[in-house]
Amino acid sequence: MRVSFIKYIKLKSSMTYDLLLKNVKAFTTSGPFEGDIAIKDGKISKIGGDIQEQADKTIDLSGKYLVPGLIDGHTHMEFPFMGEVTADDFYYGSRAAIAGGVTTIVDFVTPAKGQDLLSAYEKWSNNADPKVVSDYGLHMIIREVNTKILEQIPEVINKGVVSFKLFMAYKNELMLPDGELYKLIKRISDFGGVTGIHAENGEIINELIQEFLSEGKIDPIYHYYSRPDIMEIEATNRIASIASMIGKDVKMYIVHTSTGEAVDIISSYRRQGFKFFNETAPHYLTLNTDFLKRPDGYRYVMSPPLRSDEQRTKLWIRLASGDIFTIGSDHCVYSDAQKKRYKEEVPPFNEIPNGVPGTENILPILFYYGVKKGIISMERFVEVTSYNPARLFGLYPRKGTIMPGSDADFAVIDPNRKVRISADVLHSNINYTIYDGMEVEGWNVMTIRRGEVVYEEGQVIGKKGSGKYIPGKTPILL
Ligand code: URP
Ligand code: ZN
Ligand code: ZN
Ligand code: ZN
Incomplete structure (x- = not known):
C-alpha cells in the first residue's frame, strides 16, 4: 500500500x-x-x-502582454440585410476575429420575415458549425411578434441564446413599434434574458430620408444628416422609460451607442439600480463624419452614423469613466461591389447596405488609442473587451477571465509592435478597410483558443470548423 x-x-x-x-x-x-x-x-x-x-x-x-481572449459581442456573419448578404461568412469572419485576438464572437441570428425563432437558430448553427474558427455564441433578432415567436422565447433561451436584439430603426425592414418592443422586453425579462436595442427613431429618420431624396440630396453624407444625434438620444430615452416601467429585473443594453448623451441616459438609470448598459464600437471612437464626404464615403455608411469629433471625445470620456460597459465591433462587411449595388455610380445613400468591418480592429484601436495614449488602463481594456461581455451574455466564468477552470483563451499583445493598417494585414473577405493608413503601436501577435495556438504572426492556423458553440446562461452576475 x-x-x-x-x-x-x-x-x-x-x-x-x-x-x-x-x-x-x-x-x-x-x-x-x-x-x-x-x-x-x-x-x-x-x-x-x-x-x-x-x-x-x-x-x-x-x-508581451497576455489578456483574456476578446469577446466580440456584436457580429453579423452571413447576414441578409438591405438586399445583400454580408461578405464575411462564418469562416472568413471568425478568422478575422481570431487574427484580432477575439476568441469568441456572439453573432446575431436573423430570422427571415415570417420565419420562427427555432428554425432561424438551426439555420445559424448549421451555417456556423462547419466553418467557425473562433468559439461563438448567438443572440436572437426579433423582427415581428406573433404567438409562436412569443412561445419560442423561453425555448431559444434553453438553447443558450440568452440575449436578443430589437430594432427601433430600419422602418419596413426590422423596426418594431413601441407596443411590440414593450411586449417583447417584458417576455424576454420573464425568462431572465437580456434585451439589446438598436436605438434610433426610425419613423423620423424615414421622414428625413424622404425629404433629402425629394430634394435630390443623395450623397453618402446625407446618411448622417438623416440620422441626427438627437434621434438616437430620443430613442434611448424612450426605450429606457418603457423598460424601467416594466421593472428592475429587466436587463437591457443599447447596442452600438454613438452619442455621449445616450450613454448618460443609461448610466443615470443604472445609478438608480436598473440593469441597463451601453455598448459602443471602435469606429465611433476613431472616425468622424468627414469620412462620408470622401470619394469612398459609401464604405463608411453604418447605423448609427459616424458623428462629430466632439461626440468621439464624449465616448472616450465615458469609456474611461466606466459608463460604457462593452465594446463590440458591429462587424458587418460588404464588398465594394455590394456597397455600390453592382453599379459604377454610388447609389443614393439610403440604398447603400449599412455596415462596416471591425472585429479584427478592436484590440489595436483600444490598445493604442486607449491604453497607450493613457486614456484607459489595461484593467479597463480587459473589462470592456472580455469580462463585461462574458457577464452580459452569460459566458462568464468559462470565458472572460484568467483563472483555473476557465477556458484557456488568450490574446498575446506585443505592446511595441508598430503596424500601418491596410487590407493586406487584415483577414476579412474584402479588399479594403475603413482604417486604411492608420498607424498603431501594439498588435495581437498570437491567439490561443481553448489551449490551442490558432493564430501566430499574421497566420491563422486554427482549422475551419474547430470553433465551438458556447451556450449562454441567463446572466446573474450583473
Ligand atoms: O450599420 C449597421 N450597424 N449594420 C448592421 C445592422 C445593425 O444595425 O447592427
Ligand atoms: Zn443595429
Ligand atoms: Zn449590428
Ligand atoms: Zn498532452
Whole structure:
C-alpha cells in the first residue's frame, strides 16, 4: 500500500500539461499578474510564480502582454440585410476575429420575415458549425411578434441564446413599434434574458430620408444628416422609460451607442439600480463624419452614423469613466461591389447596405488609442473587451477571465509592435478597410483558443470548423 501511495505522489508531481506559458505578464480586471500559466484539456489548470512541471509545449511570453481572449459581442456573419448578404461568412469572419485576438464572437441570428425563432437558430448553427474558427455564441433578432415567436422565447433561451436584439430603426425592414418592443422586453425579462436595442427613431429618420431624396440630396453624407444625434438620444430615452416601467429585473443594453448623451441616459438609470448598459464600437471612437464626404464615403455608411469629433471625445470620456460597459465591433462587411449595388455610380445613400468591418480592429484601436495614449488602463481594456461581455451574455466564468477552470483563451499583445493598417494585414473577405493608413503601436501577435495556438504572426492556423458553440446562461452576475 505504502509503495503504491508513493507511486501516486510521483505520478501527480510528474503531471504533463498540454501547454505551459512562461514569463507571462497577464492582465485581468483585478490587476496585472506575472508568472506562468499551465493548460490542460483546453482549460487553465494552474497559475503560479514558476511552474516547473512538464508540458508538451512551452511558450516564452517575455515582453508581451497576455489578456483574456476578446469577446466580440456584436457580429453579423452571413447576414441578409438591405438586399445583400454580408461578405464575411462564418469562416472568413471568425478568422478575422481570431487574427484580432477575439476568441469568441456572439453573432446575431436573423430570422427571415415570417420565419420562427427555432428554425432561424438551426439555420445559424448549421451555417456556423462547419466553418467557425473562433468559439461563438448567438443572440436572437426579433423582427415581428406573433404567438409562436412569443412561445419560442423561453425555448431559444434553453438553447443558450440568452440575449436578443430589437430594432427601433430600419422602418419596413426590422423596426418594431413601441407596443411590440414593450411586449417583447417584458417576455424576454420573464425568462431572465437580456434585451439589446438598436436605438434610433426610425419613423423620423424615414421622414428625413424622404425629404433629402425629394430634394435630390443623395450623397453618402446625407446618411448622417438623416440620422441626427438627437434621434438616437430620443430613442434611448424612450426605450429606457418603457423598460424601467416594466421593472428592475429587466436587463437591457443599447447596442452600438454613438452619442455621449445616450450613454448618460443609461448610466443615470443604472445609478438608480436598473440593469441597463451601453455598448459602443471602435469606429465611433476613431472616425468622424468627414469620412462620408470622401470619394469612398459609401464604405463608411453604418447605423448609427459616424458623428462629430466632439461626440468621439464624449465616448472616450465615458469609456474611461466606466459608463460604457462593452465594446463590440458591429462587424458587418460588404464588398465594394455590394456597397455600390453592382453599379459604377454610388447609389443614393439610403440604398447603400449599412455596415462596416471591425472585429479584427478592436484590440489595436483600444490598445493604442486607449491604453497607450493613457486614456484607459489595461484593467479597463480587459473589462470592456472580455469580462463585461462574458457577464452580459452569460459566458462568464468559462470565458472572460484568467483563472483555473476557465477556458484557456488568450490574446498575446506585443505592446511595441508598430503596424500601418491596410487590407493586406487584415483577414476579412474584402479588399479594403475603413482604417486604411492608420498607424498603431501594439498588435495581437498570437491567439490561443481553448489551449490551442490558432493564430501566430499574421497566420491563422486554427482549422475551419474547430470553433465551438458556447451556450449562454441567463446572466446573474450583473
Ligand atoms: O450599420 C449597421 N450597424 N449594420 C448592421 C445592422 C445593425 O444595425 O447592427
Ligand atoms: Zn498532452
Ligand atoms: Zn443595429
Ligand atoms: Zn449590428
